[in-house]
Amino acid sequence: MRLIVLGATSTIAAETARLYAADGATILLVGRDQDRLQQTAADLKIRGAERVETAICDLAAPEDAQQQLADFAARIGGMDHVLLAYGILGDQGAAENNLIAAEEILRVNFNSAAAWSLAAANMLERQGRGSLVVIGSVAGDRGRRANFIYGAAKAGLAALVEGIAHRFADKGPRAVLIKPGPTVTPMTEGMNRSGALWATPQQVAKIVYSRAFKGGPVAYAPGFWRVIMLVIRNLPSFVFNRMEI
Amino acid sequence: MTRFSASKSVRSWGGVLQAPHNVARPGWRSELQRLVLSGRQEGYVLLASGLRRSYGDSGLNPEGGLIDMTGLDRMIALDPASRLMRVEAGTSFDAILKVIVRQGFFLPVTPGTRFVTVGGAIANDVHGKNHHRHGTIGCWVRRLGLVRSDGQELELTPDDASGLFQATIGGLGLTGIITWAEIELIPIQSAMIDAENIPFGDVDEFFSLATESEDDYDYTVSWIDCLSSGERLGRGIFTRGNHASTGSPLPDKGNTRLTMPVSLPGLAMNRYSISAFNALYFWNGQRKSGPLRTGLHPFFYPLDSIGRWNRMYGRKGMYQYQSVVPPAVQKDATRDMLKAISASGQGSFLAVLKTFGHVPSPGLLSFPSPGTTLALDFPNHGDVTLKLMARLDAIVREAGGRLYPAKDGRMSAEMFQAGYPAWQDFAKHVDAGFNSHFWKRVSQA
Numbered sequence: 001m002r003l004i005v006l007g008a009t010s011t012i013a014a015e016t017a018r019l020y021a022a023d024g025a026t027i028l029l030v031g032r033d034q035d036r037l038q039q040t041a042a043d044l045k046i047r048g049a050e051r052v053e054t055a056i057c058d059l060a061a062p063e064d065a066q067q068q069l070a071d072f073a074a075r076i077g078g079m080d081h082v083l084l085a086y087g088i089l090g091d092q093g094a095a096e097n098n099l100i101a102a103e104e105i106l107r108v109n110f111n112s113a114a115a116w117s118l119a120a121a122n123m124l125e126r127q128g129r130g131s132l133v134v135i136g137s138v139a140g141d142r143g144r145r146a147n148f149i150y151g152a153a154k155a156g157l158a159a160l161v162e163g164i165a166h167r168f169a170d171k172g173p174r175a176v177l178i179k180p181g182p183t184v185t186p187m188t189e190g191m192n193r194s195g196a197l198w199a200t201p202q203q204v205a206k207i208v209y210s211r212a213f214k215g216g217p218v219a220y221a222p223g224f225w226r227v228i229m230l231v232i233r234n235l236p237s238f239v240f241n242r243m244e245i
Numbered sequence: 246m247t248r249f250s251a252s253k254s255v256r257s258w259g260g261v262l263q264a265p266h267n268v269a270r271p272g273w274r275s276e277l278q279r280l281v282l283s284g285r286q287e288g289y290v291l292l293a294s295g296l297r298r299s300y301g302d303s304g305l306n307p308e309g310g311l312i313d314m315t316g317l318d319r320m321i322a323l324d325p326a327s328r329l330m331r332v333e334a335g336t337s338f339d340a341i342l343k344v345i346v347r348q349g350f351f352l353p354v355t356p357g358t359r360f361v362t363v364g365g366a367i368a369n370d371v372h373g374k375n376h377h378r379h380g381t382i383g384c385w386v387r388r389l390g391l392v393r394s395d396g397q398e399l400e401l402t403p404d405d406a407s408g409l410f411q412a413t414i415g416g417l418g419l420t421g422i423i424t425w426a427e428i429e430l431i432p433i434q435s436a437m438i439d440a441e442n443i444p445f446g447d448v449d450e451f452f453s454l455a456t457e458s459e460d461d462y463d464y465t466v467s468w469i470d471c472l473s474s475g476e477r478l479g480r481g482i483f484t485r486g487n488h489a490s491t492g493s494p495l496p497d498k499g500n501t502r503l504t505m506p507v508s509l510p511g512l513a514m515n516r517y518s519i520s521a522f523n524a525l526y527f528w529n530g531q532r533k534s535g536p537l538r539t540g541l542h543p544f545f546y547p548l549d550s551i552g553r554w555n556r557m558y559g560r561k562g563m564y565q566y567q568s569v570v571p572p573a574v575q576k577d578a579t580r581d582m583l584k585a586i587s588a589s590g591q592g593s594f595l596a597v598l599k600t601f602g603h604v605p606s607p608g609l610l611s612f613p614s615p616g617t618t619l620a621l622d623f624p625n626h627g628d629v630t631l632k633l634m635a636r637l638d639a640i641v642r643e644a645g646g647r648l649y650p651a652k653d654g655r656m657s658a659e660m661f662q663a664g665y666p667a668w669q670d671f672a673k674h675v676d677a678g679f680n681s682h683f684w685k686r687v688s689q690a
Contacts, residue, residue: 011272011316022343036273039319046320047344186272190250 001025002076004069006059006116007086009036011185012135014043015205016083021049028076029054031086051076059086060108065119073123081131081212082120084113087154089187092147102149109153114160117175121164124173132175133212134161138220140179141229144245154179158218165217176211177218180204181225247271247280249289249310258555259300260562261625261654262682264307268294272316274333274424278396281422281678284310285394290680293422295362296337299369300565300622301654302682303417309680312422314364320344321425329387331427334364346496346541350430351488353385357597359546364423369651370415370611374464374486374545377602381613382428383414384606390424394678398424403607412674415608417650419675419684433488436496438464438544440486441536444527448479448580452617455600458485464544466599468530470523471583471621472592479583481598482530486544497540515624519592548595558624564654566634567612567620569601570646575617578644582619582637589633593621609671612649620652631655650683661687 003020005013008029017027021044029037029044029052037054044052053075062068073079090105117134124130139147140154157177164175182188183199199222207221220226232240249267256263267289271280284291289310296315297304305311314335321331328350332341338352339359345351356371370383379385391399391413399421401410413420445451451467458465462485469481548554555563570578579598586592597620601613623630638660641648647664648656662668672688 035275039273039321042321043319046323047340184270186247189247189270192250192252194252194254 002027002073002078002080004028004030004072004076004079004082006030006082006084008040008054009033010085010087010135011201012180012183012204012208013083013085014040015201016085016208017044017049018047019205019209020081021045021047021052024048024050026051026076027053028072030057030059030072032056032058059116060112062112062115062119065115066122069116069119069123078127079120079123079130081133082116082124083208083212084116084120084132084134087113087135087137087187089147089150092145092149095149105149106153109150110156113153113157117157117160117164121167121173121175124175125168125171127173129172131173131212132161132164133208134175134177135208136161136177136179138179138181138225138229142233142240144240146245162217174212175217176215178204178208178211178221179218179225179229180221181228247276249284249287252311255294255305255311256297256562257300257302257304257654258298259564259625259654260555260558260560261564262302262305262307264305264682266306266309266311268311268313270313270316274317274390277312277317277392277422277424278398280312281392281394282396284312285678291394291422291678292681293334293364293368293418295335295365296360298358298361298365299651300563301650301652302686303369303650303653303684304365305682306680307682314362314422317424318362322427323348325350328430328432329427330430331388331425332363333425334367334390334423335362337362338366342496342541345430346433346436347494349432349434349494351433351541352382353379353429353431354382355545357546358549359542360549363426363428364418367414367423367426368416368418370606370608370613371651372601372613374466374484374599376604376613377459377465377600378463378604379431380602380604381415381606381608381611383608383611384604385429386414386426387429388427389413390426391421392424393421394676408609408670409674411607411609412671414606415611416671416674417610417681417684419679419681421676421679434490435488435492435494436541437489437492438486438539438541439489439536440464440484440539440544442530442534443483443485444480444531444534445483446477446480448576448583451479451481451483451598452576452600454483454485458483459600459602461487463487466597468526469583469596469598469619470527471586471596472520472523472590474584474587478587479580480527481596482527482534486539489538492538497542519594522594523592558622561625561627563622563624564630564634565620565622565652566637567618567649567652568637568641568646569612569614569616569618569649570641570644571614571616574644575600578640578646579617579619581640585636585640586621586633589629589636591623591626591630591633593623596621609667609674610650610665612647612651614647616646618649620649650687653683656687658687658689
């Protein structure tokens with residue numbers, strides 16, 4: 001098993017990579033911070049990974065995603081799974097007034113992620129097997145005032161990955177979008193994180209790992225979010241618009 | 246960037262005290278120094294926190310800053326030749342076991358749950374069923390990193406002349422934040438244990454079994470029925486074992502099968518239910534007595550088979566009480582304590598009796614010392630429970646014994662200071678930027 005992790009210093013990505021490591025995978029960690037990538041690499045090696053490599057790349061600004069991804073794969077002798085896990089929540093309030101900040105949220109979470117996803121789709125289709133696993137968000141299911149710019153990017157990404165899954169439907173490879181609910185990671189630092197709806201990165205990682213191998217094109221993490229979001233998506237707007245969520 | 250945010254209610258494992266804290270959860274070691282400085286600037290007194298298995302208030306710091314270390318759980322290095330493993334302080338024993346057992350190594354010392362962090366284990370200088378052989382975890386720490394409230398990160402070793410290493414082992418997190426540690430592992434030939442369960446009828450029988458077993462068994466421990474009285478006073482099951490020299494090298498799967506979904510009503514734990522449980526447990530132990538080969542998880546971590554078992558004790562929570570009394574008086578003191586418990590009718594599911602050995606710990610505030618330790622838990626029934634523990638305190642003090650801070654949520658400053666004569670030496674090493682509810686309580690004049 002050869003795994004490429006795009007955004008390897010993300011907590012969910014690192015937890016998922018640990019599950020691959022325990023099965024003896026070869027892993028390439030891609031991110032911006034060399035020191036953090038190396039700490040993650042050492043951890044994964046001790047936890048059982050066959051081999052771990054790191055690559056420095058500003059994923060939010062791909063120059064030639066197709067070529068870069070091919071280079072990444074060459075580093076570890078090929079690519080079986082690719083996990084796209086980077087993203088920024090951004091500051092919704094600031095971004096509403098400062099359109100450059102809004103664009104940044106869209107560019108990081110959608111434009112660049114779409115480029116990597118499309119590049120991965122081409123590579124997977126050529127080799128006729130493998131998985132593209134993308135971390136989306138329940139925030140993409142319905143826009144709400146607290147984070148709808150982030151949500152819009154994740155909604156776009158969801159449509160893109162679903163489309164790739166459709167394109168793969170009668171072929172070998174798989175494409176999966178994981179939609180975590182609120183998770184205790186650095187992204188949600190500062191929020192009140194107590195309560196039953198909060199998940200740990202470990203809980204989410206288990207779902208990411210199992211869905212990389214089997215199941216439909218969209219998975220909520222934890223699974224109960226499927227039900228919650230079904231309700232939220234279907235609330236009439238005269239109800240939804242009065243809710244403080 | 247990691248920062249502190251208000252959390253309304255943080256509780257420890259016993260659940261008696263719940264209090265608001267300002268919690269930060271760093272994800273990288275490089276964030277710690279700045280986090281400590283920013284916390285101090287905001288006026289918080291600090292305390293590091295792990296998987297919160299301490300029962301009382303030694304892991305709580307109400308209104309202060311709590312640094313949740315569970316996000317710092319990376320493994321840094323493992324060298325099979327020297328058997329040294331270096332990990333971040335938030336790494337759990339559970340995660341370590343998943344890696345090392347299949348490579349033929351085991352933790353030199355492990356407490357009765359594998360859901361503790363390395364930092365927490367060191368800060369409480371935990372012991373296990375092999376104390377008579379291996380001492381405490383502190384005896385196996387070769388090196389550690391410590392961030393002080395001035396933002397400095399120190400690297401400490403057992404030969405540290407300043408005494409800060411010795412203060413940090415068993416130092417309850419009061420000397421700073423343990424950031425990483427290097428621990429020596431022990432080799433094992435298989436992932437199995439050759440164990441034996443032996444029922445005993447009274448305290449005397451326990452002590453002869455303990456004496457007879459110490460030379461030939463790495464691990465010894467007993468469960469004791471603390472609601473039996475009269476002739477049956479102190480009946481129990483003595484368990485001893487060694488790592489098997491043959492058998493599967495692969496660890497058994499984790500044994501957490503079910504998790505308590507909610508707190509039970511406080512009434513669920515009463516003298517009748519506990520008494521019935523104890524009788525059943527004793528009967529079952531008698532039935533299964535004799536040698537058996539078992540996996541590591543059921544032998545070391547039977548309680549981990551029920552996730553969040555502390556919820557059995559209801560919303561009011563429970564107290565733990567763990568004492569050690571010196572060899573010269575251990576028989577009488579143990580018998581007196583059992584009599585007091587039995588007479589009170591306030592039983593405990595998890596009464597554990599064990600003899601400690603003579604391996605000294607480097608820790609200034611380390612709990613284990615030669616003699617016999619008795620660990621009990623009591624559902625919190627308010628005053629009657631506190632009164633029973635006060636009676637036990639009198640016996641322990643009279644015997645020249647002491648109580649385990651990791652389990653305590655109520656001992657008096659006097660009781661603590663009498664039990665830990667080195668406490669004032671220790672206090673010199675306490676970092677003024679750190680504190681805990683426990684330390685405020687017991688360090689008073």
